[in-house]
Amino acid sequence: WPLRAVEEWERGVYYIFGRYWKTVGPGRWPVCPYFMDVRAVPVVPTIIGTPLQTITLSDGSTLTFSATATLCVTDAAAALNKVDNYGETVIELVSSVLAERLADVDPKRVQPEEKDRRRRLVEALVRDLDLACHVFGVDVHAVRFTNWVTGVRTYRLLMDKSTLTQ
Secondary structure, rough: OEEEEOOOOOEHHHOOOOOOEEEEEEEEEEOHHHHHHHHEEEEEOOOEEOOOOEEEEEOOOOEEEEEEEEEEEEHHHHHHHHHHHHHHHHHHHHHHHHHHHHHHHHHEEEEEEEEHHHHHHHHHHHHHHHHHHHHOOOOEEEEEEEEEEOOOOOOOOOOHHHHOOO
């Protein structure tokens, strides 16, 4: 079909001979099959979730958490061209940056009774995440923790795959 659809909530990334040409808005865009293409990227806010993570804080105590982040693609060309799969990459990046930053903070800031300190901590995390994801054309607007438990004893059952028979 010689037309590609880009909906109102998307931006299209136009390619000619496999090379990025320009970013286009909503509408129907002509393409010559095999030589041209338009790939649509949603640019409305979305919410992603991190898996449950357990980290060791600087004082040796543990913090178990999971979070959600509100994201928005601001540069469709960067989202498609600067990373293999921006959706998966951003989830992994948010998870790792949160774990890394929370492991480095003063353990008093993660205590439930320190609401003001935790609010400032979350604001700093949003800035760090926005800076890390901006390379891929994604802005982070908010982070909310859906699970937050301090000092829980964690048991991990690890299995060595090399001992399994096939």
